[in-house]
Amino acid sequence: MSPWYVPIVSMGQQRGDDPICVTCADVAEIMTIEAMGVEGEAYARSGFGVRQIDISLVADVVVGQQVLVHGGVALGLLSPKDPTRFMMEEQR
Amino acid sequence: MKYMDEYRDRDLVARVCDEIDRVSKGQPVKIMEVCGGHTHVIFKYGLEDVLPPNIEMVHGPGCPVCVLPMGRIDDAMALAQTPGVIFTTFADMMRVPGSQQSLIDIKAQGADVRFVYSPLDALKIAQQNSERQVIFFAIGFDTTTPSTAVTIARAQALGVHNFKVFTNHVMLIPALQALLDSPELDISGFLAPGHVSMVIGMNPYRFIAQTYEKPVVVAGFEPLDVLQSVLMVVRQLSQDIRQVENQYSRVVSPEGNMLAQQMIAKTMEPREEFEWRGLGTIPHSALRLRPEYAAFDAEAHFAIPGRHVPDHPACQCGSVLRGRIKPWECGVFGTACTPEKPIGTCMVSAEGACAAYYNYGRYSMAREREQLVHPLVKGDE
Ligand code: SF4
Numbered sequence: 393m394s395p396w397y398v399p400i401v402s403m404g405q406q407r408g409d410d411p412i413c414v415t416c417a418d419v420a421e422i423m424t425i426e427a428m429g430v431e432g433e434a435y436a437r438s439g440f441g442v443r444q445i446d447i448s449l450v451a452d453v454v455v456g457q458q459v460l461v462h463g464g465v466a467l468g469l470l471s472p473k474d475p476t477r478f479m480m481e482e483q484r
Numbered sequence: 485m486k487y488m489d490e491y492r493d494r495d496l497v498a499r500v501c502d503e504i505d506r507v508s509k510g511q512p513v514k515i516m517e518v519c520g521g522h523t524h525v526i527f528k529y530g531l532e533d534v535l536p537p538n539i540e541m542v543h544g545p546g547c548p549v550c551v552l553p554m555g556r557i558d559d560a561m562a563l564a565q566t567p568g569v570i571f572t573t574f575a576d577m578m579r580v581p582g583s584q585q586s587l588i589d590i591k592a593q594g595a596d597v598r599f600v601y602s603p604l605d606a607l608k609i610a611q612q613n614s615e616r617q618v619i620f621f622a623i624g625f626d627t628t629t630p631s632t633a634v635t636i637a638r639a640q641a642l643g644v645h646n647f648k649v650f651t652n653h654v655m656l657i658p659a660l661q662a663l664l665d666s667p668e669l670d671i672s673g674f675l676a677p678g679h680v681s682m683v684i685g686m687n688p689y690r691f692i693a694q695t696y697e698k699p700v701v702v703a704g705f706e707p708l709d710v711l712q713s714v715l716m717v718v719r720q721l722s723q724d725i726r727q728v729e730n731q732y733s734r735v736v737s738p739e740g741n742m743l744a745q746q747m748i749a750k751t752m753e754p755r756e757e758f759e760w761r762g763l764g765t766i767p768h769s770a771l772r773l774r775p776e777y778a779a780f781d782a783e784a785h786f787a788i789p790g791r792h793v794p795d796h797p798a799c800q801c802g803s804v805l806r807g808r809i810k811p812w813e814c815g816v817f818g819t820a821c822t823p824e825k826p827i828g829t830c831m832v833s834a835e836g837a838c839a840a841y842y843n844y845g846r847y848s849m850a851r852e853r854e855q856l857v858h859p860l861v862k863g864d865e
Pocket of ligand 1: 822
């Protein structure tokens with residue numbers, strides 16, 4: 393059975409934090425694509441293990457890519473380029 | 485952990501707060517975080533207590549459980565009690581009180597109510613129980629709607645006609661418009677929800693900057709994301725700029741997820757109007773299934789009471805959701821109303837402002853009370 397609670401930590405991956413409903417909340421879970429499935433599906437890993445997810449709403453997904461998943465459906469790709477990080481660096 | 489630790493650096497938190505203090509120059513600034521996820525992060529990490537005292541965070545209506553009127557919960561209860569039905573929903577909905585009882589109460593009395601992680605799980609239950617009607621109670625803002633849309637399209641493709649959806653998806657932008665049109669609203673700027681924006685993009689917020697002249701920053705969900713976004717709002721105010729900025733650029737693009745938007749438009753259409761708890765009836769603020777997908781529409785197949793049910797007279801969720809009062813100003817906060825025994829929806833979901841205050845907000849409450857008391861004490865001197 394899939395976990396329906398994950399912590400609110402930005403995109404929700406760590407166990408041991410306080411629980412929140414992943415689907416009621418504006419939470420997206422970071423998952424890494426492990427294998428492609430059939431017709432718009434893939435197997436992806438998060439802190440909770442491997443789950444089947446729907447990838448029909450994200451284009452050009454490949455194995456190894458990090459996706460943001462909400463309600464069992466991948467909705468975005470995680471970009472390694474983050475200008476925020478550079479803004480943060482400026483604060484150091 | 486990558487993408488987490490770097491956004492929780494204590495030293496950086498202190499520096500960003502110093503910068504907010506320097507840029508805001510002690511001017512009072514009220515920022516509404518629209519999303520319940522942000523509210524939760526603000527309380528969990530005590531961000532109100534590290535922000536300069538002139539920065540006030542106001543907790544907006546972005547918790548989907550909190551804004552659903554009690555009448556719709558009663559409707560869900562009626563559907564769940566229909567003989568032969570398997571009723572499926574997300575976990576938080578189980579405890580939400582209707583006018584008489586909650587889904588968890590009727591489950592204990594024998595109704596077949598199951599919670600699911602994804603609407604696709606509800607579709608699987610329908611496939612495994614072809615002799616029974618399986619209803620999915622769909623709630624949520626723009627982040628959650630795509631998963632329902634994908635599921636409806638798949639149900640049609642697979643011909644799973646015992647699958648139905650009771651649709652209660654709401655849209656953030658009309659709610660923001662209604663808030664902005666409210667004469668009582670006194671807000672300097674907004675933090676926009678990161679994952680809703682991952683779907684809808686940044687463009688739908690532009691009217692807030694252009695027409696209402698308020699800064700908007702699309703914000704991520706780590707402590708530093710939120711503080712950085714506050715700094716971006718404060719910078720806009722200090723430089724007299726009003727625009728939509730993207731703090732959460734590692735996820736959000738200006739145009740959003742076009743495939744998700746297309747899937748929603750294919751399967752759903754706006755309702756004429758929809759009642760929101762605390763905000764009243766807002767035109768074109770919620771979605772229903774398109775007629776082409778009527779075979780999957782619970783509202784087309786079952787008799788739904790559709791009653792208007794007023795909130796508990798003691799509950800001030802409406803004022804909390806509009807940022808007019810803080811949760812602890814509600815007369816029953818923490819006494820008759822607790823997360824264990826909630827009277828209003830804002831206390832049910834961990835994203836609700838009342839639950840967040842109850843679970844994490846004691847120190848902030850003390851500080852606010854102190855600030856309220858101080859001027860009186862000074863006045864007496
Ligand atoms: S404390 Fe309870 S009754 Fe009061 S506004 Fe919050 S949810 Fe409603």
